[in-house]
Amino acid sequence: MLRFANPTWFMNFSARLLPWLVGLTALLFAIGLYMSFFTAPPDYQQGETVRIMFIHVPSAWLAMMCYGLIAVSSIGLLVWRHPLADVSAKAAAPIGAVFTFTALVTGSLWGKPMWGTYWVWDARLTSVLILFFLYLGLIALRNAIDDEVQAGKLSAILALVGTVILPIIKFSVNWWNTLHQPASVMRMGGSTLHSSILYPLLVMAVAFTVLFFALHMKAMRNEILRRRVAALRITQVDEAMTPQAAE
Amino acid sequence: MMDLGPHAAFIWMSYGVVIGGLAALVLWLIHDGRKQQAVLDDFEARGITRRSAQSGGTE
């Protein structure tokens, strides 16, 4: 565990792993996209629009997984003071926001032909929208605080508060929706998935997940470099000040 | 071009948004990485280096 705590070790490790991750991502996407466009048949209910599901479902899944990763990183920072945990949480937030955004947009584009409207205040859509706002809040809070260490810790608190309250939001939105418009909302994935649809979906889900880890690793590397630059700037200022102080 | 039925535009737009969003993310990450590396290289060229691995850490 201690080994992982060392940024230098992480830089060496990720430098070797990242090209493989990128290659694997490309390979998986090639297979996944081929399957979703050429081998998957049109769904008997959704028609060709089922192909949107192949990118929508993995986006939504990663949007949630990314928040889980931020929560775990936040615990790592607050409880174990893991030096890489804050880097991980900071790197993950914009990536999670992008996946949440694509999940929302693709869902909306799927909804127009299927439900006849771009947006339904369906329980699931609403809770993903709130998740998107939580991501924006996390990013905005971190940007607003100048001190890097404090920004990390305060964002971690917000992320954990969000973790506690997300299930409550999800539950309340479900409850709210069933209260106001029962039965009118079609459930996505209502039909049991046939293997010809399921396999492309699984391959795409794995492809998105590997892509996420590649992006996250790259973002963490950038963040570590940024902190090195910041540390060097301070030493540089120190050195520049020393001769003046000696005069 | 394959036939994607009456809703082809929605499908292409979905894939476009995802590809566009992810491509923007990838480009930003690559650009950001190059920028930080360039600054670090510049520091190194001027003889300012990190004394220990720890100073580059989070604290």
Added chain:
Amino acid sequence: MSGFKSLVARDIRLALREGGAIGTALGFYLIVIAILPLGLGPDLNLLARIAPGVLWVALLLSALLSLDRIFLNDFEDGSLEVMIIGPLPLELIVAAKSIAHWITTGVPLALIAPVLGLLLNLDINAFGVLVLTMLVGTLGVSFIGAIGAALTLGLGRGGLLLSLIILPLYVPILIFGVGSVMAVIVGPSSFTASFMILCAISLAAIVLAPWAAGAALRMKFQ
């Protein structure tokens, strides 16, 4: 415990002396409710139908206006730092300040809601329930708000940031607050069920929020 009580009393006294903050929240509430029919049209049936939701949404926005007041004044004149060093645990300080905020903002807003409900043609039978749910709900509003106020304390441009952070967290309170009023007006769902959940949310906020806000404050003063 006496320290706790005197802190609550002190905060209430300060808020009353200042006056402006309570006035701002109440005034904003009144203005939002007053201009809404101008945008929606004077259809009384429509207004009656949306009244509970509108009253709740406007209440949350009004409360949001005054959230930064929970810590800001004491932070700026340094008395917050003195309190933190003092004998009272930080969690209790947060709780005391949240309660003071509830008494000076949540309670007045909840009490004025029926008057505004008249403007929106809200069913008279729902007035009691409206005040009751708002009194309970605003307790959660103040405590959850304390987390946001602590996190954004001293950041200057806190207004938008605070809303962005806090409004998503208010969703459950909004849903169950409106839900319980709606249950009384239109039925058929049970008032007790949603009201109990609203109580549970507020109780959970009272128990958990002081820790989160306290941790945030501790980091500010490290």
